[in-house]
Amino acid sequence: MKKKITIGMLGLGTVGGGTLAILQKNKAELQRKLGVDLEVKRIAVRDVKKPRSVAVDPVLLTDNQDAVLLDPEIDIVVEVMGGTEAARSAIKKALENGKYVVTANKDLMAQHGPELLAVAEACGKNIYYEASVGGGIPLIRPLKYCLGANRIKKVMGIINGTTNYILTQMSREGKEFDEALAEAQARGFAEADPTNDISGRDAAYKLNILASLAFSTVVQMEDIFLEGIDNVKLRDIRYARELGYAVKLLAVGEETEAGLVLRVHPALIPLDHPLAAVENEFNAIFLEGDAVGEVMFYGRGAGAMPTGSAVCADIMDAARAIKNEQQNGVLETTFTRKKVVPMQDQHSRFYLRLKAEDEPGVFAKLAHAFGAARVSLDMIIQKRSDAKTAEIVLVTHDVSEGAFAKALASLREMPAIRIINSILRVIE
Numbered sequence: 001m002k003k004k005i006t007i008g009m010l011g012l013g014t015v016g017g018g019t020l021a022i023l024q025k026n027k028a029e030l031q032r033k034l035g036v037d038l039e040v041k042r043i044a045v046r047d048v049k050k051p052r053s054v055a056v057d058p059v060l061l062t063d064n065q066d067a068v069l070l071d072p073e074i075d076i077v078v079e080v081m082g083g084t085e086a087a088r089s090a091i092k093k094a095l096e097n098g099k100y101v102v103t104a105n106k107d108l109m110a111q112h113g114p115e116l117l118a119v120a121e122a123c124g125k126n127i128y129y130e131a132s133v134g135g136g137i138p139l140i141r142p143l144k145y146c147l148g149a150n151r152i153k154k155v156m157g158i159i160n161g162t163t164n165y166i167l168t169q170m171s172r173e174g175k176e177f178d179e180a181l182a183e184a185q186a187r188g189f190a191e192a193d194p195t196n197d198i199s200g201r202d203a204a205y206k207l208n209i210l211a212s213l214a215f216s217t218v219v220q221m222e223d224i225f226l227e228g229i230d231n232v233k234l235r236d237i238r239y240a241r242e243l244g245y246a247v248k249l250l251a252v253g254e255e256t257e258a259g260l261v262l263r264v265h266p267a268l269i270p271l272d273h274p275l276a277a278v279e280n281e282f283n284a285i286f287l288e289g290d291a292v293g294e295v296m297f298y299g300r301g302a303g304a305m306p307t308g309s310a311v312c313a314d315i316m317d318a319a320r321a322i323k324n325e326q327q328n329g330v331l332e333t334t335f336t337r338k339k340v341v342p343m344q345d346q347h348s349r350f351y352l353r354l355k356a357e358d359e360p361g362v363f364a365k366l367a368h369a370f371g372a373a374r375v376s377l378d379m380i381i382q383k384r385s386d387a388k389t390a391e392i393v394l395v396t397h398d399v400s401e402g403a404f405a406k407a408l409a410s411l412r413e414m415p416a417i418r419i420i421n422s423i424l425r426v427i428e
């Protein structure tokens with residue numbers, strides 16, 4: 001039986017640094033739990049001269065990925081470099097060279113997970129990806145194992161730390177978007193290029209992974225309705241709070257009779273909803289199973305040490321598989337596609353902020369446009385006005401996305417409406 005399991009890493013940035021720090025700090029603890037020693041033998045990076053956040057012997061560093069992928073002594077390859085194409089070919093090569101793989105890469109697992117898991121199965125190995133969703137929060141393993149006896153009906157939550165940090169800082173501290181984003185980047189929560197965080201795409205990748213496991217299906221990115229926080233303004237966050245809501249970027253996956261509902265968008269949620277209290281880089285996810293009922297997972301969804309914690313747990317699982325000479329089951333390769341409900345057939349309440357001519361009869365015209373599209377209004381409030389324009393905030397009752405789009409189109413035709421500033425969904 002093996003006494004030592006050897007690790008090669010691809011990447012030593014935020015997550016790689018956290019992973020290595022944990023492997024060093026808790027080395028004896030991990031050895032005691034596993035009954036084998038874990039040794040990091042090589043680490044491929046782009047720039048071997050770059051200063052590192054963690055103490056590392058410079059001889060371990062290489063800018064040649066093959067020094068990791070083709071080394072016959074390396075048992076586990078830990079991919080924490082990010083990106084899609086380079087990571088995809090590196091992981092394939094690692095598997096084909098007899099290595100187990102651990103990755104934190106949601107972009108990759110959402111877009112190429114089924115293909116890579118099939119390669120892993122064919123090679124008699126496995127890919128572990130707990131860190132790809134929810135940072136340090138266990139989600140993949142609970143879905144695959146602990147809740148495996150349930151039919152999962154719903155997955156809903158906050159699954160992007162960067163946007164939650166930004167929205168919290170805007171709401172709590174009155175910070176501007178750009179300042180809050182710069183802080184999230186400095187703290188290591190954001191992606192190397194934060195575009196995917198802001199656009200909601202990072203959360204959509206994670207929803208893809210969660211929904212695939214929850215509903216035993218193959219999700220494609222086009223199946224997920226996606227809207228980011230680019231257009232959420234401090235003013236809307238303040239008005240939402242006055243109305244009794246917090247603004248959060250939510251990911252929702254649900255298996256309904258009509259098919260799968262898959263969406264990521266900012267939403268107003270009541271201040272007394274548990275998700276409203278989830279702040280900064282914390283994530284929280286509700287899962288609803290037919291046997292267990294509702295389960296909530298909460299913790300740090302991004303950052304070096306929380307994500308490193310999940311990567312190290314996967315390294316431990318891979319080490320156990322190697323030690324016990326088991327493949328550990330690659331269950332996800334049996335999934336098939338399920339029908340997805342088109343967004344226009346889904347239902348929401350809407351919050352709308354607009355500017356209109358400050359003249360008699362504007363409210364009546366607005367109410368008429370909504371009425372004609374069979375959209376009923378819950379609230380309509382004039383927030384402030386200057387000499388010529390009035391700022392109006394309104395909230396609809398539950399409507400189909402299609403009916404709301406129709407009402408919006410007729411609003412855009414009204415000469416009295418100067419501009420529609422914000423449209424956000426409301427989830428009760």
Ligand code: NAP
Binds near residue numbers: 012046082132192304
């Ligand atoms: P990062 O700080 O930018 O680190 C990336 C690392 O990969 C760097 O060390 C970089 O080398 C190395 N690298 C990049 N391209 C490479 C290549 N072609 N060959 C060899 N090395 C390469 O990124 P990160 O935040 O740690 O994220 C890594 C992965 O974890 C991503 O998939 C991300 O989505 C995921 N993730 C991140 C978090 C988080 O909180 N940050 C949480 C969960 C998952 P240099 O250092 O020399 O530039």
Ligand code: HSE
Binds near residue numbers: 159163301
């Ligand atoms: N950029 C991601 C986030 C990292 O902010 O949630 C964790 O996956």
